[in-house]
Amino acid sequence: MTHFHEEPDLQAISTNTELVNQYIIRNTRTKFIFVTGGVISSLGKGVAGASLGALLKSKGFKVSMQKLDPYLNTDAGTMNPQQHGEVYVTDDGAETDMDLGHYERFLDVHLPQNSCFTSGYIYTQVIQKERKGKYYEGETIQIVPHITEEIKHYILRQTYGPAPPDVVIVEIGGTVGDIEGLPFCEAVHELRRQLHKSRSIGIHLTYVPYLESSGETKTKPTQHSVKELRAVGLQPDIIICRCQKEVAPDSKRKIAKSCGIMDNCVFTSPDVDTIYELPAHFRDQSLVEKVCQLLKLGKGAPVNIAPLTQFTASLSKLKKKVKIFVIGKYVDQNKTKGAQAREKDENKKAQIYRESYKSVHEALCHAGVKLNSQVEIVYLESSELNGANAAQKLADCGGALIPGGFGQRGTAELISVIQYLRESQIPFFGICLGLQLAVIEFARHVLKIRGVNSEEFNPKCRKAKKNVIYLMESWYEYREGKLAIRDEDTEKGGTMRLGLKPCLLTPKTKAYDVYRGVYDRANRRAEEAFRYLEVPLGESELVFPKAINNLDPQSLKATEAEIATRKLMTIYERHRHRYEINPQFHELLTTPREGQDHFVISGEAPKFKVGDSPEPPRIAEIMELKRHPWFVGCQFHPEFLSRPLRPHPLFLGFIEAALKFQERAKPQLESVAAGEKAPAAPRTEP
Numbered sequence: 001m002t003h004f005h006e007e008p009d010l011q012a013i014s015t016n017t018e019l020v021n022q023y024i025i026r027n028t029r030t031k032f033i034f035v036t037g038g039v040i041s042s043l044g045k046g047v048a049g050a051s052l053g054a055l056l057k058s059k060g061f062k063v064s065m066q067k068l069d070p071y072l073n074t075d076a077g078t079m080n081p082q083q084h085g086e087v088y089v090t091d092d093g094a095e096t097d098m099d100l101g102h103y104e105r106f107l108d109v110h111l112p113q114n115s116c117f118t119s120g121y122i123y124t125q126v127i128q129k130e131r132k133g134k135y136y137e138g139e140t141i142q143i144v145p146h147i148t149e150e151i152k153h154y155i156l157r158q159t160y161g162p163a164p165p166d167v168v169i170v171e172i173g174g175t176v177g178d179i180e181g182l183p184f185c186e187a188v189h190e191l192r193r194q195l196h197k198s199r200s201i202g203i204h205l206t207y208v209p210y211l212e213s214s215g216e217t218k219t220k221p222t223q224h225s226v227k228e229l230r231a232v233g234l235q236p237d238i239i240i241c242r243c244q245k246e247v248a249p250d251s252k253r254k255i256a257k258s259c260g261i262m263d264n265c266v267f268t269s270p271d272v273d274t275i276y277e278l279p280a281h282f283r284d285q286s287l288v289e290k291v292c293q294l295l296k297l298g299k300g301a302p303v304n305i306a307p308l309t310q311f312t313a314s315l316s317k318l319k320k321k322v323k324i325f326v327i328g329k330y331v332d333q334n335k336t337k338g339a340q341a342r343e344k345d346e347n348k349k350a351q352i353y354r355e356s357y358k359s360v361h362e363a364l365c366h367a368g369v370k371l372n373s374q375v376e377i378v379y380l381e382s383s384e385l386n387g388a389n390a391a392q393k394l395a396d397c398g399g400a401l402i403p404g405g406f407g408q409r410g411t412a413e414l415i416s417v418i419q420y421l422r423e424s425q426i427p428f429f430g431i432c433l434g435l436q437l438a439v440i441e442f443a444r445h446v447l448k449i450r451g452v453n454s455e456e457f458n459p460k461c462r463k464a465k466k467n468v469i470y471l472m473e474s475w476y477e478y479r480e481g482k483l484a485i486r487d488e489d490t491e492k493g494g495t496m497r498l499g500l501k502p503c504l505l506t507p508k509t510k511a512y513d514v515y516r517g518v519y520d521r522a523n524r525r526a527e528e529a530f531r532y533l534e535v536p537l538g539e540s541e542l543v544f545p546k547a548i549n550n551l552d553p554q555s556l557k558a559t560e561a562e563i564a565t566r567k568l569m570t571i572y573e574r575h576r577h578r579y580e581i582n583p584q585f586h587e588l589l590t591t592p593r594e595g596q597d598h599f600v601i602s603g604e605a606p607k608f609k610v611g612d613s614p615e616p617p618r619i620a621e622i623m624e625l626k627r628h629p630w631f632v633g634c635q636f637h638p639e640f641l642s643r644p645l646r647p648h649p650l651f652l653g654f655i656e657a658a659l660k661f662q663e664r665a666k667p668q669l670e671s672v673a674a675g676e677k678a679p680a681a682p683r684t685e686p
Ligand code: GLN
Pocket: 403, 404, 405, 406, 407, 431, 432, 433, 434, 436, 456, 576, 577, 578, 579, 580
């Protein structure tokens, strides 16, 4: 038997996907765990799968994870986070489901693009092949076999490469029985039939409700859900019961019997205070040992999730507290009436925010734990704020964060809040849109340039040369080793500046210091911070070395020389933006002026030049105010690289500044909150 050590030349094997799939199955050894969900949605399949993945990884197995999303969007990029949660971005620039964030945080890996695909993507692939003609040779294109073979193909692509995983955990999105999910179930059913018996198992996550009135756990919904699963040809090997109350052995036996599985294959996933506790619950039930036995994986090393358990244990012992406001714009404004309905609205709002800004939420907590602080995160909708009430609403905050976002709605209010934060010297952290709004605010209120705006909110500001934030028309695309060219007519899906890109840090800036970890040598955080200096390729595809090889050696030399002379430091961060700070304004923004603060560009994309094409414009990646205690914005999304045990330096810096501010400013802010001397209401242009 031959094994793939690099991507096989599939074209050379055949243009028939079915044959190619058979060939891959024969030539690879990777095993599969297929995770389905039943009864209700939002059971936490992603977290359950990731917890199992973390346990398998701790046993020394090489684990990869994949999410199959049944909706018809080509990817998550164009979806509103209100409906589907945060859009997560991978190193190689895929815009994916938020579950990939769980996978990466729990397994501490960097997943590649192929780790998430949608029905829409699969259909597009099939239709494109049909148009090309050579693939289907006049056949009638059907769900079975064409769509199902394509799905199988994308699952099987996880199994080759220089270091193929021992196990791939594949999560099928949605709930069993959904019409949309049927092609995925059918494909998995076929694939399981083709794989050798010990090469795949099915795990079904189901809801087992507890009826308070009768004091019983109810197994019937699970029985029905497994019936549905069997109807599409999928027999589970393991059932995990999502439950509020521990499921009694009797009920577990009942589930096992009625669902045709062994008694010792029913496990539970109880409600937990923090999702990071789940791996320990599974460890205590020996779930991973059962999985290893069924997949004939061998024993592996003993489970060791000590770092994660230390993290969860420390959560209850945090000595300090800091309040951080996250001010976003992802909640419907149509408020329902009535107190009860309003309370529901509030809960729903908090839930939507947590999901829309999942990685930001997690990154704040990770940094808090490192600094022995419980971060109380308060979500505010931009429409709830205005220049006049900002002081009151943010009275007891340690700092405020404005995360990424799209579209004009709510931006005028956000700009007023930023003005208040800047003038009151309150720590501010702007991510992507947050940075862009901070720059607009500064240009309007400090530089007094009337009418400056982002082309995203007012395209006319371009003609008037007031476009302090402009549409990026060209940039160096490191992954492909060429220039990316865009204009306002470019279609929206997948065309932003996406994924991991290098950024050169400027010495003697706050950003530089936090990445170096020098801002607090006493706590010896340097070591963790330094890890960000490496290219975090992890187990994902090689993105940079490939791209850098494609570069004109002359331009690379120039960059290296520049790095050496200016003692710059390179970091790599994930991006997702279409607009950028207009380089024409860099000088104005960064010129020191008497009695005024000014911006410093503390991180910049390296200058690359490809062939004879003109050098692409400069890209400011991190901007900070020189005199403000912490007014830092970044064009990338640092939240995607934060891990429970390795918080992101910028989040650490922000929380640290917030803790300091809270200590110092609390008495003054309390008096402002009590209405003694509210600062003048900042005004802003719409
Ligand atoms: N809408 C802005 C842009 O496209 C900001 C994007 C973001 O916050 N991710 O550049």
